[in-house]
Amino acid sequence: MIQAVFVVGGRGTRLGLTDRPKPMVDFCGKPLLERMVEELASQGVTQFLFLTQYMSEYVKNWFGDGSRHHARIDYVEEASPLGTAGSVLHAKDHVQEECIVIYGDVFFQMDVKRFVETSRGNGGCGTLFVHPNDHPHDSDLVHIDQDNRIDRFYPKPHEPGLLVRNKVNAAIYYLKKEILQYIETRDGVQDFGHDVFPAAVQRGARLYAYNSSEYVKDIGTKDRLARTIFHWKQNIPALKSYKNAQRAVFLDRDGVINEEIDGVYHPDDLVLLPGVGEAVAKLNASTFLAICITNQPGVAKGFVSFDELDTVHARMDMLLAQSRAYLDDLYFCPHHPEAGWEGEVAEFKIPCACRKPGNELFLRAAKNHHIDLKRSFMVGDRLSDLEAGKSVGCFTILIRNEHNKDIFAKDVIDAEISSLHEAVAFILQQENEQVYV
Ligand SMILES: [Zn+2]
The missing domain is CATH 3.40.50.1000 (HAD superfamily/HAD-like)
Incomplete structure (x- = not known):
């Protein structure tokens, strides 16, 4: 199928977490990250790479080598925060020729095969899962052309009166390994959405948007987590998956x-x-x-x-x-x-x-x-x-x-x-x- 790379180093300060990293927050009796691993494993993903930083041992102790999920889980640990892109570059020897990169604080239910096959077909070096949301004024927006190619990025905060379509970067990416050439070899934080993708597009890289209204939410605050659990209990994410x-x-x-x-x-x-x-x-x-x-x-x-x-x-x-x-x-x-x-x-x-x-x-x-x-x-x-x-x-x-x-x-x-x-x-x-x- 494809390798799934999770960036799991975040702290859950806004969720009130002190004893574990954010992706390990409890989601109805299981860590969020485990539910996401199960979602991917149920669709045939067997190769996982966890990029850890804050409280790495907690994640390793929970998942082990992945055999409990009939998968293989590898770990690469960072000494200091590198941001999403810096983390992936740091782990380059473990990143396969193509992968999907997912932020560890995102809950999603989606047709992974559909996403991967569409992304493979467009010939770009990366495809971003984008969707409209109900608060585009404080979201990271992308501008796409007639062929779904991304030509501009509008990270928040926005200028007042900005006129751009409601297409929000949802923090799930299909990436080919060639994207690594656009990540700077340096210390410090580098983020895909804010730093690497905008610079890559300026240098002529072909990035595409996968426009989907499948259920993808970041659960970074207590309110968002509670709402996502509420929807999940009503089976909304599964109904909105394009598998159905x-x-x-x-x-x-x-x-x-x-x-x-x-x-x-x-x-x-x-x-x-x-x-x-x-x-x-x-x-x-x-x-x-x-x-x-x-x-x-x-x-x-x-x-x-x-x-x-x-x-x-x-x-x-x-x-x-x-x-x-x-x-x-x-x-x-x-x-x-x-x-x-x-x-x-x-x-x-x-x-x-x-x-x-x-x-x-x-x-x-x-x-x-x-x-x-x-x-x-x-x-x-x-x-x-x-x-x-x-x-x-x-x-x-x-x-x-x-x-x-x-x-x-x-x-x-x-x-x-x-x-x-x-x-x-x-x-x-x-x-x-x-x-x-
Ligand atoms: Zn016509």
Whole structure:
């Protein structure tokens, strides 16, 4: 399978721990680290490397050589803290050609094989597990391009008004050994997220993002630990693992999330409709994914560039975050089929399968997030939204408003409702879905 490298040297001061390192904090009768080893071992990981520093003996005494977990566990101990990247460099003789690196204070349940295989396929020297969260303003954000390649890092704290999509570094990395060349051979702390990755990208290294809404949380404070245990007792992390098929609520953008105007081409022009933040937050607190699928022909028409559209979507992410809400993903079609206009971008003026009512973006989302489309929902305000959703087997909901009074198509409209807020309430009730925050 692959080697798993755990950085386990942290102190648990904020957890009130004095007798053991942070990753050994009790998680319902077992150390957190043991639960994470079990999670990986159950998926075929048999090689572990523990990078220890603070109270190394405690960890060694607990795990031994790994035979209790049908695995081999090696240890490399540091004399003084080196940070995550410094630790990995220090252990270079024990690090295999490829590995996953995990911070010891992270609780996760994820489809490891899926993560590793996707990472192997992109040709980069590393892939970062990234996800949206409900507090991007104080999280380490990454910026990714159209091909999921990371081109910029925004470690916290952020400048006020920063416009960047809600993609947070979750501290789980797939790394090839070649990443070591970007770590400086010196004493002192070097962190992957803050020091090594940003410098590597500047030097042309290819790092990619694996965008997933599987359950990954750091448990560094008592509150976070308690909430994670609460979720775990309700089986939420397992349900959200992409080993299991997910259900999504697909959302159209203009007229469903934000006010419909004649083209939103500047971040200041994006205004959320009333109640949308609360509605999306409710979806986030269920096991449904919230995924936006939108036609943006303004790109083909030359009215808005990819970068400008990206800042519009960053603005949308930041406005949603004010309600602690987020989109699990967003897909847009930049095309438009009718050529022959001044200023248009010829390469996007083509008929395509992704412009709704085409359903290619739904299929792409289903592949990326292991979604069962037939147990999913599409919420839109145009016939093309509902036709697209219907064609892949979704339950379709029309947001009835003043712009679509004339739409009547019983064969593609399963329900009609007047706002996203009510649509979400309807879905959660129909599915008997609990909200688990
Ligand atoms: Zn398209």
